[in-house]
Amino acid sequence: MILSNLLLLTILLSLPLLMLAINAYSFQYDKYIRFHWKGALTSNSIIIKTFSWKSVLEDSGYNTFLALYTKSGTSIASVAQILPLTFSSESFSMSDLSVTGLTPSTKYYYSYIFAVASSLTSSDFQTYYGSSEPVEFHFNTFSAALTPYNFTFGAASCAQTGSNHPVFAQLAEANFDFFIHMGDLHYEDITANDVITFYQAYYNVFSQPNQKSFFQSTPIQYLFDDHDFGSNDADGNVPSKPAATAAFKKFVPYYPLRNYLPADDSATIGGAPQGVTTAINYLTYNKGKYGIYRSFIVGRCLFIVMDLRSFQDVLPEDILGEEQKNWLENQIRYAGNTDEIRHVFLVSSVPWVDKDGGILKETSVWDDYKPTQAMIASLIDKYLYQNDKKVVLIAGDAHMIALDDGRNNEYGGFPVVQAASLDRRGSCKGGPYSHGYHTGNDHYGVLEVVDYENDTICVKIALMDGGAKSIVYDTCRPDLYPSDKNHKCGISWRGWLIILGPIVFCFLVIGTVLWFRRNRRKRMLLLKKKKQQELQDKAIQKYKEDGFASGVSGAYDEAKLGQNLKSQEGKLEVRKTNDASASGHEEDSAKIKSERDMMFKEGTFCEREHLTDMNGQLTPKEGEFADATPVRRNIVYSH
Ligand SMILES: [Fe+2]
Numbered sequence: 001m002i003l004s005n006l007l008l009l010t011i012l013l014s015l016p017l018l019m020l021a022i023n024a025y026s027f028q029y030d031k032y033i034r035f036h037w038k039g040a041l042t043s044n045s046i047i048i049k050t051f052s053w054k055s056v057l058e059d060s061g062y063n064t065f066l067a068l069y070t071k072s073g074t075s076i077a078s079v080a081q082i083l084p085l086t087f088s089s090e091s092f093s094m095s096d097l098s099v100t101g102l103t104p105s106t107k108y109y110y111s112y113i114f115a116v117a118s119s120l121t122s123s124d125f126q127t128y129y130g131s132s133e134p135v136e137f138h139f140n141t142f143s144a145a146l147t148p149y150n151f152t153f154g155a156a157s158c159a160q161t162g163s164n165h166p167v168f169a170q171l172a173e174a175n176f177d178f179f180i181h182m183g184d185l186h187y188e189d190i191t192a193n194d195v196i197t198f199y200q201a202y203y204n205v206f207s208q209p210n211q212k213s214f215f216q217s218t219p220i221q222y223l224f225d226d227h228d229f230g231s232n233d234a235d236g237n238v239p240s241k242p243a244a245t246a247a248f249k250k251f252v253p254y255y256p257l258r259n260y261l262p263a264d265d266s267a268t269i270g271g272a273p274q275g276v277t278t279a280i281n282y283l284t285y286n287k288g289k290y291g292i293y294r295s296f297i298v299g300r301c302l303f304i305v306m307d308l309r310s311f312q313d314v315l316p317e318d319i320l321g322e323e324q325k326n327w328l329e330n331q332i333r334y335a336g337n338t339d340e341i342r343h344v345f346l347v348s349s350v351p352w353v354d355k356d357g358g359i360l361k362e363t364s365v366w367d368d369y370k371p372t373q374a375m376i377a378s379l380i381d382k383y384l385y386q387n388d389k390k391v392v393l394i395a396g397d398a399h400m401i402a403l404d405d406g407r408n409n410e411y412g413g414f415p416v417v418q419a420a421s422l423d424r425r426g427s428c429k430g431g432p433y434s435h436g437y438h439t440g441n442d443h444y445g446v447l448e449v450v451d452y453e454n455d456t457i458c459v460k461i462a463l464m465d466g467g468a469k470s471i472v473y474d475t476c477r478p479d480l481y482p483s484d485k486n487h488k489c490g491i492s493w494r495g496w497l498i499i500l501g502p503i504v505f506c507f508l509v510i511g512t513v514l515w516f517r518r519n520r521r522k523r524m525l526l527l528k529k530k531k532q533q534e535l536q537d538k539a540i541q542k543y544k545e546d547g548f549a550s551g552v553s554g555a556y557d558e559a560k561l562g563q564n565l566k567s568q569e570g571k572l573e574v575r576k577t578n579d580a581s582a583s584g585h586e587e588d589s590a591k592i593k594s595e596r597d598m599m600f601k602e603g604t605f606c607e608r609e610h611l612t613d614m615n616g617q618l619t620p621k622e623g624e625f626a627d628a629t630p631v632r633r634n635i636v637y638s639h
Contacts, residue, residue, distance in 0.1 A: 023115055023116055023117050023124070024062075024115065024116045025113060025114065025115045025124075025128045025132070026060075026062065026113070026114040026115075027111060027112070027113060027114075027128075027132050027133065027134045027135055028114070029111075029112050029135035030135070031053070031056060032052060032053055032056055032057045032060070032062065032064065032112070032114055033050060033051070033052055033053070033064075033112055034051040034052060034053050034093075034203075034206070035050075035051045035203075035206040035207075035212055035215075035216065036048060036049060036050035036051065036112075036216055037049060037206075037215045037216060037220055037253060038139060038219050038220065038253055039178075039219050039220040039221055039222070039252065039253030039254060039255075040253050040254055040255045040296075041139060041141065041142065041177075041178055041219040042141070042142060042145070042296070042297075043102075043104035043105070043141055043142040043143060043144045043145055044100065044101065044102045044103070044104060044141060045098065045099060045100045045101075045102060046099050046102070046139060046141070046219065046253075047096070047097065047098050047099070047253035047254070048066065048095075048097045048099065048110075048253065049094060049095070049096055049097070049251065049252070049253050050064075050066075050085060050087075050094065050095040050097065050112075051092060051093060051094050051095075051206075052064065052085075052087050052093045052094075052095070053093075054087055054093035057087075057114070060114070061116055062114035062115060062116060063084060063114070063115055063116070063117065063118055064084070064085040064087070064095070064112060064113075064114055065082055065083065065084055065085065065112070065113045065114075065115065065120045065125075066082070066083045066085055066097065066110055066111075066112055066113075067079060067081075067082045067083075067110060067111050067112075067113055067120075067125045067129075068080040068081045068082075068083070068099065068102075068108050068109070068110045069108070069109055069110070069125075070106060070107065070108060070109065071107075071109055075130075076126055076129060079122040079125060079126060080102070080103075080108065081099065081101075082120050082121070082122060082125055083097060083099065084118075084119070084120075085097060085112075092199050092203075094250070094251075102141050103141065104141050104142060104143050104144045105140070105141060105142070105143045105144075105149070106140070106141050107138060107139075107140050108138060108139055108140075108141065109136050109137070109138045110136070110137055110138070111129070111134040111135060111136050111137070112135065113125060113128065113134070137216060137217065139218075139219050140177055142177070142297075142298050142299060143299050145297045145299075146297065146299075146300055146338070146340035146341070147299065147300070147340075148299060148300060148451040148452075148453040149298065149299025149300070149449075149451055150299075150448075150449060150450055150451055151177040151178075151298055151299060151448075151449050152176055152177055152446065152447065152448045152449070153176050153177055153178050153179060153180060153298075153446075153447055153449075154171060154174055154176040154178075154179040154180070154218070154444055154445065154446055154447075155179070155180040155181075155182060155394045155396075155417070155419045155444065155445040155447065156171075156179075156181065156182065156396065156419045156420055156421070156422050156443060156444035156445060157181060157182035157183045157184050157225065157349065157396025157397060157419070157420045157421065157422070158183070158184040158225075158227075158396060158397070158399055158420045158421035158422055158423070158424045158441075159184070159185070159186070159205075159211070159421070159422040159423040159424065160186075160187050160423055160424055161186040161187050161188055161201065161204050161205065162186075162204050162205070162207070162208055163205075163208060163210075163211065163422070163423040164208040164209060164210045164211065165210065165422060165423040165441065165442070166210065166442075167210075167422050167423060167441070167442045167443075167444065168208075168210035168211045168213065168214040168422070169210045169213065169214070170464075170467055171214045171217075171218070171444060172210070172213045172214040172217040172218070174218075174446070176218050176446075177219070177298075178218065178219040178220065178221055178298075179218045179219070179220055179221065180221045180222075180223075180303075180305075180347060180394065181220060181221065181222040181223070182223060182225065182347065182348075182349050182394070182395065182396030182397070182419070182420070183222075183223055183224050183225025183226070183227075183228060183229075183349040183396055183397065184225045184226070184227045184228055184396070184397070184420075184421075184424070185201075185202075185205055185222065185224070185228045186201045186202075186204060186205050186227065186228050187227045187228075187424070188201040188204070188227070188228070189227055189230070189231040189232060190230065190231075190240050190243070190244070191230055191231050191234075191238060191239055191240050192239065192240060192243070193239050193240055193241075193242050193243045194240075194243055195243040195246050195247050195250075197243070198240075198243050198244060198246075198247030198251075199247060199250075199251065201228070202247070202251050220252075220253065221254075221255075221296075221303075221305070221347075222252055222254070223292055223305055223307065223347065223349055224244060224248060224292065224309065224349075225308075225309060225349040225350070225396060225397055226309060226397075228244070229241070229244045229309045229310075230244065230309075233365075234309060235309065235312035235313040235314075236290075236309065236310050236311045236312045236313060236314040236321070237313060237314060241290060241310065242290075245290055245291075245292070245310070248292055249286070254292070254294065255294045255295070255296045256280075256282035256285075256286075256294060257282060257286045257289075257291060257292050257293065257294050258282075258285070258286060258289065258291050258293060258294065258323070258324075258327060259280075259282060259294050259295060260280070260327065260330060290310045290311070291307050291310050291311065291321070291323070291324060292305075292307045292310065293305060293306050293307040293324050293327060293328075295331050297341075298449075299449070299451055300340050300341055300342045300343065300451055300457060301341070301342070301343040301344070301345060301449060301457065302331070302334070302335045302341050302343070302344050302345070303344075303345045303347060304328065304331045304332070304335075304344060304345070304346050304347065305347040306320070306324070306328065306346070306347065306348055306349075307324060308320075308348060308349050308350055308365065309349070311324060312365075317368070317369065317371075318369070318372075319365070319366075319368075319369040319372055320372060325372075325375070328376065328379070329379055332344070332376075332379045332380060332383050332384060333379070333383050335383065335384060335389060336382070336383025336384050336386070336387045336389060337383070337387075341389065342389060342390070342451075342455060342456070342457045343389065343390045343391070343392070343449070343457040343459070344380075344384060344389060344390070344391045344392075345391075345392055345393070345394060346376075346391060346392075346393040346394070346414075347393075347394055347395075348366070348393055348394070348395045349395065349396055349397055350364055350365040350366060350395060350396070350397040350398075350429075351364035351365070351366065351395050351397060351398045351416075351418060351429045351430035351431075352364065352366055352373070352393050352395055352409065352411070352416050352430070353404050353408050353409050353410075353416050353430045353431060353432075353433065354366060354367040354429075354430040354431070355408045355409075355410055355430075355431070355432060356431065356432060356488055359494075359495070359498060360491045360492065360494075360495030360498060360499070361428075361431075361488070361489045361490070361491060361492050361495055362398070362427060362428060362429040362430075362489060362492040362494070362495075363429065363430065364397075364398070364429050364430035365397070366430075367430070370411070373410075373411035373412075374411055376411065376412065377410075377411035377412040377413075380412050380414070381412075388455060390414070390457065390459075390475060391412065391414035392414060392415050392416075392417065392447075392459055392461075392475060393412075393414060393415070393416045393417070394416075394417045394419060394445065394447070395416065395417070395418055395419075396418070396419065396420045396421075397420065397429065398418055398420060398427055398428060398429035398430065399420050399421035399424050399425065399426045399427040399439060399440065399441065399443075400418055400420060400421075400426060400427065400428050400429075400437045400438060400439040400440070400443070401418060401419055401420070401437065401438050401443045401444075401445065401463035401464070401465060401470060401471055402417075402418035402428075402431070402433040402435070402436065402437030402438070402463075402471070402487075403415065403416070403417055403418070403433060403434065403435040403436075403437075403461065403463060403471045403473050404416045404431075404432070404433045404434045404435065405434045405435065405473065405478055405483070406434075407434050407486075408431065408432050408433065408434060408486070415459075415461075415473065415475055416433075417445055417447070417461055417463070418433070418437065418463075419443065419444055419445030419463060420443060421440070421441045421443055422441060422442075422443065422444065423441045423442075424441055425440070425441065426438075426439025426440040426441070427439060427492075428489035428490065428492075429489060430489065431487065431488050431489045432486045432487055432488040432489075433485070433486070433487050434483055434484070434485065434486055435471050435473060435481070435483040435485060436471060436483065436485035436487040437487050437489070438463075438465050438470055438471070440465070442464075442465060442466045442467070443463070443464060443465055444463075444464050445461065445462070445463050445464070446461070446462045446463075446464060447459055447460070447461055448460040448461075448462075456476065458474060458475055458476035458477070459474070459475040459476075460472075460473075460474050460475075461473045461474070461475070
């Protein structure tokens with residue numbers, strides 16, 4: 001009896017595990033999921049885009065679920081939602097999941113679970129969670145919009161395609177509430193209007209372990225700049241614009257684009273354009289439209305993210321486009337008129353400060369659109385400063401960390417933070433910067449927002465270089481970090497080109513002329529030498545033939561040879577010198593004499609003379625001399 005009871009108990013206890021085995025669950029994230037990232041975080045929602053290894057998933061016969069839960073210590077406190085994922089049938093197999101109904105200011109964990117079952121209950125998930133090791137991710141929802149909230153976000157831009165730089169591992173560990181990637185996610189410089197090429201570029205980024213780990217860890221706010229929109233310095237006329245925009249809308253988790261209402265559905269918003277009285281379906285609203293500008297609220301801060309590429313120079317001397325200009329005015333006016341908003345962050349993919357300009361240094365993109373800067377500055381003054389609101393602008397593009405406390409910001413006078421590059425060689429643009437700059441990579445910015453629940457919000461800024469704080473600043477306590485560095489960017493490579501180009505050019509021209517002259521002289525000398533040799537060879541041959549034909553020594557006609565040589569060369573002069581010893585050829589002379597005597601004896605030859613060539617070498621030469629004394633002849637070239 002006891003035995004049978006024990007058996008029954010064992011069966012009952014192992015039943016859940018048995019059921020799990022039958023249903024077949026798995027937490028093997030990397031086996032089935034290629035990559036996922038999340039963004040558009042608010043106080044109660046988030047968008048998660050997941051890319052699967054579809055064929056592996058299908059072959060295994062699994063359905064995919066995303067379980068959201070809160071934790072107490074290491075165990076689940078409550079399962080908030082279990083959401084089935086549907087992957088698109090396209091080659092990139094993506095699931096676009098919009099999670100809503102979340103609780104503000106809450107830390108949510110989530111895991112992917114793969115199950116044969118077509119539906120999954122909370123208890124199924126909890127049972128399996130307790131028996132296996134999940135791959136877990138998390139995020140923190142913001143506080144209810146327009147209520148005080150302390151948060152920390154990161155910001156940076158620019159990494160070469162396929163970078164696996166350790167800076168991404170640092171960022172993954174940083175535990176930011178969210179991260180603003182200000183462009184140049186890759187440097188593919190795609191100019192073709194080919195959306196598949198853009199998809200491939202995204203894959204190239206996410207296939208690197210450190211980047212994959214970072215982008216999966218932290219809610220993202222991404223905007224493209226030139227290199228991930230088109231080519232270097234791409235503007236709104238680049239042919240890749242439609243593909244870049246379409247790929248962004250497909251791949252990226254983003255807040256509603258071109259929104260007139262800041263993205264948080266619990267906010268009470270004013271400032272919508274005339275005629276907009278109901279909530280807008282932004283998917284429809286943005287279909288086929290360019291522009292990825294948008295705004296969102298975190299606590300009592302409004303973030304205004306500009307798109308400085310899609311409309312740049314579509315109209316002459318214009319960077320925003322008419323619609324974005326109106327939108328921007330709307331956003332600033334909204335922030336000014338909404339009491340709860342105490343702080344505004346402007347996000348610009350390119351540097352804002354460019355006070356000293358000049359042609360020798362690298363200027364910012366904004367340098368060409370100063371009237372627009374002036375327009376924005378006047379709106380800020382009118383709506384924000386007049387209502388005691390603060391502004392900080394963050395920017396990328398220039399591969400440096402830099403900070404200006406506002407003293408060099410002619411348009412608005414607010415602090416400007418440059419936070420780049422993640423993984424690109426250094427460059428400096430704009431400036432000067434009151435707190436200096438450091439070019440290079442392994443850089444990012446950390447911005448801690450402290451809400452004192454009165455009218456004051458402070459931003460503590462740390463600009464990181466190689467994992468260490470390199471430039472620090474506090475918008476409420478600038479006195480803590482005084483600086484008069486006022487660093488200006490050095491001369492750019494274009495500047496050096498302007499300075500050194502003409503000098504190098506002159507040297508090149510002079511050098512080339514001299515080289516040609518020298519080579520011409522050399523070639524002429526060689527030509528003459530060759531001709532001389534031919535003449536000499538010919539003369540010797542003739543002398544031999546004449547000598548052998550007559551059988552008599554001295555058949556050679558000196559005058560005739562000279563005449564022939566002169567007539568053929570024209571510039572050749574043969575000068576006879578009888579003093580062989582004086583020219584240091586005694587030995588040769590003796591040798592020649594003995595050879596000549598031998599030849600006389602043998603009756604094969606009669607007489608010879610020697611000519612010296614250009615190198616002073618003795619050369620047998622025809623000739624006839626009364627005293628048979630070896631003779632050295634000098635050949636003198638006339639030029
Ligand atoms: Fe860049």
